[in-house]
Amino acid sequence: MAQSESRQGRKSARNGNSSVTLEDVARLAGVSTITVSRALNYPDKVAAKTLAKVNRAISQTGYVPNLLAGGLASRRTRLIAAIIPSITNLVYAETIQYFSSRLNDAGYQVLLGESGYPEQSEQKLISAILSRRPDGILLTGVNHSADCRRLLLAAKIPLVETWDLTPTPLDVIVGFSHERIGMAVADFVAAKGYRRVGTVSASDRRAQFREKTLIDRLATHGITDITRGEVPAPTDLHRGRIGLVRLLDDGFSAGVVCCSSDTLAHGVLIEAQSRAIRVPEEIAIVGFGDQSFAADTFPALSTVRIDRPRMGKLAADVLLARIEDDTVDEQVIDVGFEIVERGTT
Amino acid sequence: MAQSESRQGRKSARNGNSSVTLEDVARLAGVSTITVSRALNYPDKVAAKTLAKVNRAISQTGYVPNLLAGGLASRRTRLIAAIIPSITNLVYAETIQYFSSRLNDAGYQVLLGESGYPEQSEQKLISAILSRRPDGILLTGVNHSADCRRLLLAAKIPLVETWDLTPTPLDVIVGFSHERIGMAVADFVAAKGYRRVGTVSASDRRAQFREKTLIDRLATHGITDITRGEVPAPTDLHRGRIGLVRLLDDGFSAGVVCCSSDTLAHGVLIEAQSRAIRVPEEIAIVGFGDQSFAADTFPALSTVRIDRPRMGKLAADVLLARIEDDTVDEQVIDVGFEIVERGTT
DNA sequence: TGCAGCAATGTTAGCGCTGTCATTTCACTT
DNA sequence: AAGTGAAATGACAGCGCTAACATTGCTGCA
Numbered sequence: 082m083a084q085s086e087s088r089q090g091r092k093s094a095r096n097g098n099s100s101v102t103l104e105d106v107a108r109l110a111g112v113s114t115i116t117v118s119r120a121l122n123y124p125d126k127v128a129a130k131t132l133a134k135v136n137r138a139i140s141q142t143g144y145v146p147n148l149l150a151g152g153l154a155s156r157r158t159r160l161i162a163a164i165i166p167s168i169t170n171l172v173y174a175e176t177i178q179y180f181s182s183r184l185n186d187a188g189y190q191v192l193l194g195e196s197g198y199p200e201q202s203e204q205k206l207i208s209a210i211l212s213r214r215p216d217g218i219l220l221t222g223v224n225h226s227a228d229c230r231r232l233l234l235a236a237k238i239p240l241v242e243t244w245d246l247t248p249t250p251l252d253v254i255v256g257f258s259h260e261r262i263g264m265a266v267a268d269f270v271a272a273k274g275y276r277r278v279g280t281v282s283a284s285d286r287r288a289q290f291r292e293k294t295l296i297d298r299l300a301t302h303g304i305t306d307i308t309r310g311e312v313p314a315p316t317d318l319h320r321g322r323i324g325l326v327r328l329l330d331d332g333f334s335a336g337v338v339c340c341s342s343d344t345l346a347h348g349v350l351i352e353a354q355s356r357a358i359r360v361p362e363e364i365a366i367v368g369f370g371d372q373s374f375a376a377d378t379f380p381a382l383s384t385v386r387i388d389r390p391r392m393g394k395l396a397a398d399v400l401l402a403r404i405e406d407d408t409v410d411e412q413v414i415d416v417g418f419e420i421v422e423r424g425t426t
Numbered sequence: 427m428a429q430s431e432s433r434q435g436r437k438s439a440r441n442g443n444s445s446v447t448l449e450d451v452a453r454l455a456g457v458s459t460i461t462v463s464r465a466l467n468y469p470d471k472v473a474a475k476t477l478a479k480v481n482r483a484i485s486q487t488g489y490v491p492n493l494l495a496g497g498l499a500s501r502r503t504r505l506i507a508a509i510i511p512s513i514t515n516l517v518y519a520e521t522i523q524y525f526s527s528r529l530n531d532a533g534y535q536v537l538l539g540e541s542g543y544p545e546q547s548e549q550k551l552i553s554a555i556l557s558r559r560p561d562g563i564l565l566t567g568v569n570h571s572a573d574c575r576r577l578l579l580a581a582k583i584p585l586v587e588t589w590d591l592t593p594t595p596l597d598v599i600v601g602f603s604h605e606r607i608g609m610a611v612a613d614f615v616a617a618k619g620y621r622r623v624g625t626v627s628a629s630d631r632r633a634q635f636r637e638k639t640l641i642d643r644l645a646t647h648g649i650t651d652i653t654r655g656e657v658p659a660p661t662d663l664h665r666g667r668i669g670l671v672r673l674l675d676d677g678f679s680a681g682v683v684c685c686s687s688d689t690l691a692h693g694v695l696i697e698a699q700s701r702a703i704r705v706p707e708e709i710a711i712v713g714f715g716d717q718s719f720a721a722d723t724f725p726a727l728s729t730v731r732i733d734r735p736r737m738g739k740l741a742a743d744v745l746l747a748r749i750e751d752d753t754v755d756e757q758v759i760d761v762g763f764e765i766v767e768r769g770t771t
Numbered sequence: 772t773g774c775a776g777c778a779a780t781g782t783t784a785g786c787g788c789t790g791t792c793a794t795t796t797c798a799c800t801t
Numbered sequence: 802a803a804g805t806g807a808a809a810t811g812a813c814a815g816c817g818c819t820a821a822c823a824t825t826g827c828t829g830c831a
Contacts (some may be wrong), residue, residue, distance in 0.1 A: 131779080152818090154785080156819095325453070445787095
């Protein structure tokens with residue numbers, strides 16, 4: 082038990098602010114620094130007695146590991162970056178919440194980056210993120226500029242794309258098909274017997290794509306009376322309301338309005354109510370996303386459900402598998418979708 | 427111009443994955459590593475010609491700096507942590523968005539931590555965050571456990587608390603007074619002549635505190651007919667609807683419902699509409715937060731405006747001032763609030 | 772008794788960068 | 802031509818940790 086008090090204050094120098102280091106803990110516990118390191122990272126490689134001594138020393142000193150140093154030495158930062166269009170868009174925030182919680186449980190932290198603000202280019206964002214040497218990255222969408230693709234691939238770390246599907250992902254992808262959703266919504270409204278269709282879509286690549294496939298598919302059902310409405314990208318109630326105003330101004334009436342998000346759909350619903358237009362009798366509404374509020378509007382919103390919790394968790398699992406085993410069963414995972422019919426249709 | 431091609435492949439060893447380092451850039455540019463470092467961090471300390479050479483070498487090699495190494499050496503990580511209750515609560519997400527964008531402009535990145543999930547204790551969260559050695563931390567609220575206070579203060583880095591006010595902040599604080607809001611809302615509904623008051627408050631420390639001061643203040647106006655309703659913490663439309671159902675079940679009618687968030691208020695509004703209760707004639711509603719949707723409900727929501735953009739930006743500015751100059755004019759900054767009267771009262 | 776074999780612990784050498792101080796360069800005086 | 806000071810650049814050590822290999826101690830078996 083009695084350990085020699087060898088190796089003392091060897092260095093020092095620049096260390097003005099006296100933060101506690103592994104060496105301090107090691108000295109107090111009477112072991113070498115590597116043993117403390119092992120006690121923290123691989124506790125079962127250390128004898129129980131030693132572990133106890135080390136843990137005592139850690140709590141006595143109030144030691145907080147330095148992951149910069151650890152990451153530099155081990156090339157593992159336990160940091161995962163996630164790039165989403167906007168943190169204030171609940172559908173992304175929710176996905177990330179599930180993604181993060183899974184990764185936190187596995188000992189990782191998530192660094193968030195917002196790509197929706199083109200003032201700072203996506204490339205700069207990615208550079209900034211890569212300079213922290215994350216162990217993996219989550220991306221939203223599949224449309225990356227050539228420069229971004231190059232940067233990401235050069236980093237040689239696991240990547241997971243989400244919110245879309247492609248047969249040729251950068252690495253792995255967990256998402257759903259916007260094309261199939263557009264078609265499914267078209268089939269749904271056609272089957273319900275609507276003959277006039279209005280759209281309120283955000284000026285967002287994926288939203289526009291769903292709208293396009295919706296319209297194309299409607300044509301195959303013989304529905305060509307389409308009134309299109311586009312609103313700027315961050316969707317909110319206001320833009321939904323404006324969306325309906327525009328449709329009405331353009332002569333739309335007595336049909337179904339297909340929206341690119343539940344928020345827009347809710348705005349359309351409110352605008353209809355403010356004009357005493359009966360929903361769904363006069364105007365029906367379909368949203369997208371099945372956000373938590375969709376079941377609680379009045380009438381409740383018919384929409385397309387995306388299983389965001391599952392997408393977030395799966396993205397985390399796939400990334401962890403790639404990081405820890407470097408293996409992965411499937412490169413492309415389709416989480417699918419489901420049309421949820423409620424009161425607005 | 428012709429530089430000697432001295433210092434060649436000195437080391438190597440563990441560097442299996444051949445990522446580009448400062449040394450590679452330096453060699454290509456024909457300068458020393460420290461010059462490249464300066465070219466990146468203090469470009470005006472480097473001659474224009476040298477800068478050009480270095481920049482050429484950087485883009486030729488595709489060099490991405492390693493902030494782990496840089497942070498370790500310089501003790502500045504350019505990382506700021508922000509702890510918020512939940513990323514899916516828009517009021518916090520929005521504050522953080524402004525906070526982040528300010529900090530991004532200043533060359534910092536924000537690492538988000540969610541404290542709302544008590545499975546992992548706040549203390550663990552803080553430890554995890556501190557192990558990345560952030561240059562500063564944003565905290566939401568002023569109620570930290572003794573252990574957390576100790577950890578935070580021991581880190582000796584700038585801290586900014588938000589969303590509340592106290593004369594004794596850990597470091598600096600940018601927020602508003604929940605007590606004064608409770609009182610102001612009481613004064614407002616009393617002045618509007620309401621004699622019966624219902625509450626729908628989230629089971630959240632600050633919401634409960636506003637409710638308490640509201641009720642106390644109402645008493646001074648002679649209003650004691652209060653029906654209280656509490657709902658679990660993450661607020662959504664559903665809980666707002668349930669809140670009104672409970673109030674009605676408890677006999678509440680013909681009065682004003684004061685809610686602890688705009689989302690709850692919106693839920694109350696929807697539930698009222700679903701029951702054909704006229705708003706504001708039969709039931710009036712007051713929200714809290716003035717979220718972007720508050721002006722777009724029908725009728726539009728009367729609420730308490732908190733200037734979240736300003737709070738976020740100010741928190742960033744104050745933190746930057748503390749980090750870069752270590753000075754700060756005021757320790758306590760009150761961003762105030764404002765009652766916004768719209769259609770639901 | 773001696774030694775194989777494994778568990779536990781230690782030594783060494785960096786990881787990639789920047790602070791500090793030292794040196795060189797060069798325009799400008801006198 | 803020599804001297805001066807500021808600007809530009811460089812050498813070196815070390816930030817705090819861990820990978821890789823080395824050493825020690827100990828069990829068990831021939």
